[in-house]
């Protein structure tokens with residue numbers, strides 16, 4: 103039976119989902135690019151500035167789970183428009199708050215933006231999983247992540263430039279609200295792409311329905327995975343208990359390993375300056391190495407995963423490499439570029455394997471909930487890591503203990519990875535196999551079942 107992943111239009115879907123998430127990542131990093139002007143204009147202390155990020159993260163310890171449930175219950179189309187509209191609204195409120203010199207309104211804006219932002223990654227990943235299942239899933243997710251991360255990098259260049267010069271006739275210079283309003287237009291671009299994707303999904307539903315009618319196919323039980331969006335059974339919160347051991351291990355792995363990558367970025371400049379005695383400017387440039395390396399090689403790592411499998415092995419190796427990176431930052435004086443490049447490579451390998459792995463171990467109708475739950479738990483880790491890191495730094499007075507702590511967390515990731523390999527091996531080793539082969543086997547099985555059903559109905 104024809105599925106979404108059999109259609110060429112999946113590449114259009116990839117471009118649209120990538121641009122949608124890039125719009126979100128661009129604006130997530132907006133305050134960082136405008137830190138000094140924001141603090142000056144709104145008279146913010148460091149704590150008040152950091153709160154602009156905390157209010158984004160804290161609701162997301164829970165929200166993506168419900169966002170994921172919404173994806174499974176109402177479908178990807180409605181959820182996508184809802185979450186993109188939420189980031190548009192949030193960025194609009196944030197820019198207005200800064201224009202009015204109202205810190206409280208700016209905080210509300212960042213909170214609303216966060217309410218859409220993380221759930222948007224959930225629906226975006228679900229859409230990519232559905233359209234690329236059994237095909238180039240890891241490549242697609244890797245390329246999507248590259249474009250999204252480029253959104254962050256472009257933000258670092260564009261926001262300060264717009265702050266300096268404004269947009270002639272439209273946005274005044276030396277005004278942070280001007281740069282943030284530009285960010286608002288970028289969210290409108292994301293909304294435009296989401297509407298285009300909605301049209302494409304509706305047309306695809308019609309096309310597949312007509313195609314299925316022609317083939318007089320037996321309806322599949324879980325149609326979201328098959329590609330059509332009809333949700334046959336409603337996913338509920340209680341169904342989470344049926345998630346497999348592999349899923350839970352992947353979620354624990356995701357929280358601990360991401361906790362050694364993204365929160366490290368918040369303190370990377372401090373680590374580099376403290377250890378190597380370079381200026382803030384040089385440290386800022388050096389700290390962008392891991393994300394830049396990852397952005398460049400994500401699609402290739404994804405292709406490696408698609409062609410070779412070995413997802414569980416890659417997750418474990420990625421965690422081990424991250425432990426080595428943090429230990430080298432704690433105890434050695436190797437040129438700092440080396441551990442930063444190694445971090446970019448391990449981050450890319452890890453990200454290329456983790457998201458497609460989740461799609462492989464859950465049933466199609468639970469995909470949104472599964473990505474949502476993992477993202478919620480992951481946000482719990484990312485919200486608590488800065489507190490642990492700050493406490494360690496304040497009590498020891500250096501970043502060495504922080505780096506040893508990061509390394510220990512990464513080693514937990516290695517242990518979880520080993521357990522995942524064992525559990526997955528006992529369950530048939532699907533995570534380390536090539537998805538196309540899995541897909542072919544499933545298709546063969548489906549054909550046999552259909553033949554049996556037809557023979558059965560003829561003999562009656």
Ligand SMILES: C[C@H](N)C(=O)N[C@@H](CCCCN)C(=O)O
Pocket residue numbers: 220223226227243246247453457477480
């Ligand atoms: C922080 C966010 N929840 C996250 O995990 N982002 C990932 C990529 C998410 C999957 C995109 N299809 C990242 O590596 O930035």
